[in-house]
Amino acid sequence: MKVSILIDNRPSDNPVLVSEHGFSALATTNENRRILVDTGLSGRAFDNASALGIDMQNIDYLILSHGHKDHTGGLERFVTINKNAKIIAHSAIQNFDYQSNRGGKWHSLSPDQDIIRKNFDRFIFIDDNYPIDNNIIIVKNKTTIHPRPLGNRYLYLISNSEALPYPASDEISLCINHDGRLTIISPCSHNGLLNIADECCNIMKTNNIAAFIGGLHLLDGEGDNIEKLSSTIIKKYPQMRLYTGHCTGNEACNMLANGLGAHFNVFKTGDTIKI
DSSP states (O other): OEEEEEEOSSOOSSTTSOOOSSOEEEEEOTTOOEEEEOOTTTSTHHHHHHHTTOOGGGOSEEEOOSSOHHHHTTHHHHHHHOSSOEEEEEGGGGTOOEEEOGGGOOEEOOOOHHHHHHTGGGEEEESSOEEEETTEEEEEOOOOSSOOOGGGGGEEEEETTEEEEOOOTTOEEEEEEETTEEEEEOSSOTTOHHHHHHHHHHHHTOOOEEEEESOOOOOTTOHHHHHHHHHHHHHHOTTOEEEEOTTOOHHHHHHHHHHHGGGEEEOOTTOEEEO
16 A cells, blocks of 8 residues: 655655645555545645646545644645545534644634535544444544653643643544554644554554554654653564654654664655555
């Protein structure tokens, strides 16, 4: 199978492709199922798809990993291009008022609720795991034994005019079993890589993770957490390759590279990951 990174914070070497603070990736399985994960911030991911020769009209499912607009902002563009794909999201994205105060300024991260309402019949809203088939499951994380990334500290929900820490209770991940090996796509990993990996392995009843793909929300400066993350991956998932970008800081990437060696990779806009 392969995963095509349609847009990411990190720019492509190809000058035709655009980058932005956001994430969108297309997973194409060995059975030729085509599953889009997130839409980026603006919809420009689909300009990149066109430049890469990817036909967005043939997508089977769109997964919205969580409600933040750098992952849902291209939804209006997607439903204009693609008229058939079902859209899977946690039910909470209909209600959450997402905010960030990173940099000392409050700004909204909420999705466009009008677009969701206008396309309501295309949505499958879930509150728990959702199997697409025996080998493809949308996973709602329930594991909490490992630390969550410190990048969550700037994220909030507004409820009754009160700012509450973002619980990431709306976050879902895509887990694909191919030939007995798992590929996990978790665009932001607000619940923490290890919690998500453990949850997917418990559901699929295997610890054989071929690839974990997505941002990790690790801040530069949380060195101890990153060292522990690397050592735990090596012990628990020695065969796993980690591909990260989007919300993972450069210093964090350097530390992970030192800890994981050849099993660590940084992706950028336009990359194709073959698994």
